[in-house]
Amino acid sequence: MKEGFRQSMAWLHTWAGLVFGWLLFAIFLTGTLSYFKAEINHWSQPEIPSRALNSAASLDLAQRYLQTHAAGAGSWFIDLPSEREPELSVSWRPAGGGRGDSTQKVLDPATGSELQARDSRGGDFFYRFHFQLQMPHPWGRWLSTFCALMMFVGLITGIITHKKIFKEFFTFRPGKAQRSWLDGHNAIGVLVLPFHLMISYSSLVIFMALVMPASIAVSYNNDTRAFFSDVFGIPQSVKATGKAAEPLPLSTLYAKVQEQVPGARIAWVEVQNPGDENARVRVTRYSGDRIAHLRGGGWLFDGVSGTHLSSDFADTTPMLISGGFYGLHLGEFAGPVLRWLYFFFGLAGTAVIGTGLVMWLGKRQLKHAKSGVQPFELRLVEVLNIASMSGLILAVAGFFWANRLIPAFQEGRADAEINTFFLIWGLSLLHALLRPGRKAWGEQLAVAAVFYLALPLINAWTTGQGLNHSIRVGDWSMAGFDLTALGCGLFLYWAARKMLLPPVVAPKRAPKVAKAAALIESEVK
Amino acid sequence: MKSKAAGLPLGYRLAVTSRCLAALVGGYLLAAMASVCMGLLLPMPKAEAVITGMMLSFLFYLVAILWSFACRTAAQAWLGILLPSAVLALINGLAYWMNTP
Amino acid sequence: MLAITLFGFAGFAGLCLSMERHYSDLLGHKATPRRLRGLRIGGWLLLVVALWLAVLKSGWAMGLVELFAVLMAGLCLWVFVLPYRPKLLLVLAAASVVLGPFSALGWI
Structure with a gap:
């Protein structure tokens, strides 16, 4: 460690890579699978048929179902099908109930009848695993974020260590044992470097409020809720009056959204106080409609009169940057071609880690090759x-x-x-x-x-x-x-x-x- | 670089451990102080300043980690991290005190 | 996206050939300094065209994302196939230069 800057960075690269490599490999591989989360979900629940998309019709079917089965609920939630995942799911919870009190059903998006799908976590299992590591909250998120920091350190130290980053930019020499592994490791690392840097830095940004909360504690006097309502605008909930009123069909509100933003894809609809005079409908746009991933964006309607109450797309530069990192990491905006590229770059990241681990061992095993022990x-x-x-x-x-x-x-x-x-x-x-x-x-x-x-x-x-x-x-x-x-x-x-x-x-x-x-x-x- | 782990002197091992701690614990401290400082002092609305501070804090963490292993001795590693942290803490204290009525 | 892929691929192929070592490996003869400089300038120009097309078609945000994605993919293809099928890659690069403009004009 005393030999000079480049050597000490090589030392750090080697050892940080070894200690965190195994976990990072798992995080990268399951994360890569998560780019096809929706497709894996679909595969793991084959009972849900794939249908032609019609969001307006699906909304009305869901509303009709909820009116029959959950008329007295405090709020309804409708998760609309997308091109990638055919599931139309509805859930509801009683007034004042929490997340744990909700009931969920899966509907056929074309007929509105209840579907019995096998119980499976599907792609969500890999998705959750890649940042929670099957550990209790919040330890898994802490650990995976820390691994991301180590990946970031590994990338930067790797760049510093790599002597001929430009001279060997196009170099890969197969069939030469250790040299080929090093070439491969360097080439995948360097050629896909923008992706690697983006993916590891954005993981830090995604969980920054969890892992680096000191400034929230100081600037907001330890009131995390105040910070989040400042950032995302926590929606005000209105009390039900108790007087029943005929609700508007949700498809009407969908049409209003389409009038404002033609072609907007809708992912999620929430109805507060359904059937009441004070019904509120929040329509949330599919986050893949643009790159930046921002929470709290959507339209709020009066569920009876259809008055458009608010739409909050507060875009300030720092939020666009952090939301941009978030969105780039998730890649929800990616169409088929870009999604496949995301998948391959994810595999490339996995391969960088894997080749690094193999090389660490191979180099040291060579010294013991003769003795065989x-x-x-x-x-x-x-x-x-x-x-x-x-x-x-x-x-x-x-x-x-x-x-x-x-x-x-x-x-x-x-x-x-x-x-x-x-x-x-x-x-x-x-x-x-x-x-x-x-x-x-x-x-x-x-x-x-x-x-x-x-x-x-x-x-x-x-x-x-x-x-x-x-x-x-x-x-x-x-x-x-x-x-x-x-x-x-x-x-x-x-x-x-x-x-x-x-x-x-x-x-x-x-x-x-x-x-x-x-x-x-x-x-x- | 150290293929025979068993052959390494104790002093070297302690120094490496010390550097690791400086990188992880000291680095976090420095990053946290920097994020607080930016959250308090950046000339933009509070929420934006806090977000910017949090986002950039990881770069401080990164530099601290690199520094811990790049400098000549373990003591230097600690000094190079704790000194700026202390300065930032002082600035933070002042800014906080001036902000509180 | 096809157009930026073609221009980007051709651009990096040009940059690769502008390195003396790769040039003589791939084409089997020594290059004159003038030719190497020409290849370097040509490669960068093609990359600039790719950037311009990407931004023109999809705007800065999406355009840059698409550009980076196809550039990285093209580079990986180039570098990892080069030791096995150098001829094929040269043909592909030449085809990219020829087809790029047609694709940009929307003819293919």
Whole structure:
């Protein structure tokens, strides 16, 4: 640590990366999956049919349902379907009730009849896991935010350490063991750097009020609520008068919104005091309609007269910046192409972390290659590497298998899915402990490959909505999931083959390239 | 860099631990002080100043972490973090005192 | 988005070729300094056109997001396929230069 700035930064990069790498890998992988949260949700509840979107009609159907089933409730909530997720869900709670008192039902967006969908956390499980880590509030959020800070530190120290960031900007030399891993690590890190920086800094911004509350405490005399109402404008709730009044159809209010902002997509409608003279309707816009993700934006209507009471889009520069970071992180605005790119960049982030961990170990194992005996700490890192990478990939597949194989209407099945996930993850750790490194990698990757390749088959077999069906009816969320599973399976098969077959000495490549490589090598030294 | 963990002298280990603490605890302190300072002093509405302060505080944290490992000795690491924190705390105290009627 | 992808890809290909090492690796002969400078200027110009198109079409916020996304994706493609299929990439880069303007004009 005494050798100079660059060396000390390399030291920090190495050790911060090792200590937080395993957790960061899990956070990045599950976070990457969350870019397809809606699609995974749809896949994990195949009972909800995918329909043509018609928000106005869905709103009226939901309203009719709620009038019959929840007439006396204090407030109603309607979650509208989107292009990506076909679910129309309604919930209600009694006057003065909290979040825990609410009842939720899933409706068919085209007919308004109640649907019985299997109980599953679906994509929300991975989404929640990636920032709560299945820990009690608020510890998971603290830990994951801290990991994000370490990722940020890793990126900055990585840039400082990387000697030839511009000279080797376009360089990747495969088939050369450690050198190739380093090239790959650097290339994915540098080429996708804007994404990496955005994603790690925005994670800090998202939870800044949780992890850095000192200035709220000082400037607002420890009154966090006052701060949030300053920022988001906490809506005033009105008391019900007790006099019944005929409510306007929600589709009328929807039309009013469309008049103001043509093409605005609506995600969420809340009705306070439904059926009362003092009914209030808050219409919330789909946050993907623009990049910045800001809470509290929406239209407030009188639910009886239809008077437009307020719409609060307070855009100040600092809020636009923080909301912009938030929105960029979530990527809700992304259309199909951009969403896939988000997914790939997420995988790139995961790969940077993974290659870093592999290199840390590989470099140190080389020194013990001759004696064939590994010191304890290297073996520990090896086991953790395997379990945290291939084990997690396997566990994700296990979650999806559980979703299809646990009977659709069994009690407590959502929890059983999550338990399966952690059980398989645990088993992979055990397996990594028992088997030698390369074999453990190969076997876990091979099992994972089988798991992913079989997913479309299991889907077809248990739900009848296999690829032949979903492509025919144009249900691209469902088909996309199956195809992605196939793609992952093929990739894992390739990786497993590489691990299980004896390592081949890289064949001599074209002499010209080899000469150039030697030249480069001499430049490095 | 230190492949044989067992062979490292105790003094080195303590110094590394001390630097880690300086980075994590000291760094947080510095970041918090900086965010409070910006929240109080930035010439914009209160909510905006607080948000800006919180957003930028992480850069202070980052610099503090880098500093803790870049400087020559562990003592220097602490000094380089605690001194600016103390100065910021002083400014914060003054600003808070002047703001409170 | 296709137009900015094509211009961006071609731009980075030009910048890559403007480095002596990559130029001689890919094209098999030494480059004159003048050609390298030309490639560098051309590459940057193509990138500027990509930026201009992105902002023109989608505004600053969305345009920059799209531009960064397709640039990063194109770079990854270029760098990781280069050691395996250099010829293919050169063809792709040339095709991007040719097709870029057509795409920008909305003809494809």
